[in-house]
Amino acid sequence: MNPKININNFIEIDMNSIIGTGVEIVFIICLFVAIKFVFGRAYKQLIQIPSVKNKKKEVEFIYQNIQIFLTVSCLLLCLLVAGINGWLIYQGKNLIEYQTYLIKNISFNYLLVIGIRVLKILGILILTKWSIPYIKKFITWLTEWAKNVDQITANDASIEKLFEFFKSNFNNIIWLLYVTISAQIMVFPEVIVKYLYISLQIYMIIIMGLLxxxxxxxxxxxxxxxxxxxxxxxxxxxxxxxxxxxxxxxxxxxxxxxxxxxxxxxxxxxxxxxxxxxxxxxxxxxxxxxxxxxxxxxxxxxLLEEVLLRESDTDDLSKQRRETFLPLFQSCTKYLIYFGTGIAILYTIKIDPTPILAGVGILGLTIGMGAQSLVEDIVAGFFILFENYYLVGDFVEINGVSGFVTGIELRTTRINYEDKNYIIHNRDVKDIVNHSSYSNAVVMLKIPYQVKMSQVNEIIEKVGKKLLENYSEDIIEPTIIEGVEEFSDNQILIEVVTQVKPGKHLIIQKVLGIMIKEAFEEANIELRVVNHITLSNDQPIPIFLKPLRVKLRKNQ
Known part of the structure; x- marks a missing residue:
């Protein structure tokens, strides 16, 4: 039984124990200072030997490691003594009596085992300290080898960062492993060794993850x-x-x-x-x-692009149809994959998608009843595609709006002309005029009877050649006189036609009208110019020219 002690006796015992602990720590410090002094004197004498002077750096490296080891050992031993003594004081034991009891019961064999364990730890320390520089050199060599093996410089920076990160964390892993092995050699309590190993494993897992x-x-x-x-x-x-x-x-x-x-x-x-x-x-x-x-x-x-847009054995019309259907097929494929992905995720987290799909179906039916316009757009879009009313790239006139078809989607048709984008709902597509083949730029000329037709033909031919030189990419057929449209009292009405690509009729008819006017002025022929535009087989629309300056474009 522990004897009952009053507070005065406890304070007296506590102060004696504290003083004893301080004396022990001072003794340990003095002992290690003396050992370091002896090693210092021995080092100074050793480097004076001629055969050792050639290896001064190696000897100095060993001496510095010994000094570091002694300093760290002194610090750890002082902390160990302070911790053990503090625990004994907290337990209320007499420190002097307890230490005397331990000294009397410690056998020589036990001290020998402790000494062997300390030597093992010291040997592992020296081996670890000696091997780290060589391992770092090997990592540096490995970095250069990895940068040069593929003969590609684009990844050199990432390779260097990878190995630099590994090198910087390698020391921490080695020293944590050393502490864990040392604790196991010294037969520390099993729980301490266990958590040291767990800490090492966690640190290595984190480093490997970052690596x-x-x-x-x-x-x-x-x-x-x-x-x-x-x-x-x-x-x-x-x-x-x-x-x-x-x-x-x-x-x-x-x-x-x-x-x-x-x-x-x-x-x-x-x-x-x-x-x-x-x-x-x-x-x-x-x-x-x-x-x-x-x-x-x-x-x-x-794969859809490879199949639908392959160039072999494909005429322009088939290619145009495939370009039209490609966005539709891609959209359907994308949404099917999204749907399958959602189902797969639900199965992964152990959720049955059947009730969810049933609820979504009912919700979709409810929304569909109130979204008839959306359904009408989609149905009309399918009819437009499968009835081949128009395709992407066609020049069309829809509900009075002219332009190139840039996209046919499930809900809308997109038309672009002269930097203007028109978006028309598919259900609103009523009147369609498709000019996918060509357009005619037509100029109607009123020629006086006194002017010879041969002279008119010569002027139109020169104008047509000049127009073709400047706008060869836009013109399909050169400018010709289509024929006489009307005989009046004082003049005849002739039709001048230039066949151009779809959508190019406006600019060509403007330029053609001005060129004809200038050509007749040079020939001193007075006439009144009336321009008409016809697209495919449409009726001519009269447009009277106004004064306009146009700078003709020349081919590069």
Missing amino acids: FTKANTTVIETLDAVSKKYSDQRNIVRIYNRLRKLIPLAKRCLEYAIYITTATLVVQKVDFIASLAPYGLLSLQIIGIIFMSRVVQEIGQL
């Missing part, structure tokens, strides 16, 4: 550079060039996967939160599903 994150960037950049180096239009690697837009997504998905894997492995090492580990696997599966759905979407669109 893989940086390696992920390096590997992706390397593959990207290699694909650009060896790809052309004749091999399968060209497909990668179409998938390069997925590189940022691939980096993010792999980073998230690495972070989640790292967190899952760390959680598994901690008992009281180990039950959360399965959620990490679910998160990885969801990330994989999202990434693969994006890859499948891009590959699907690529």
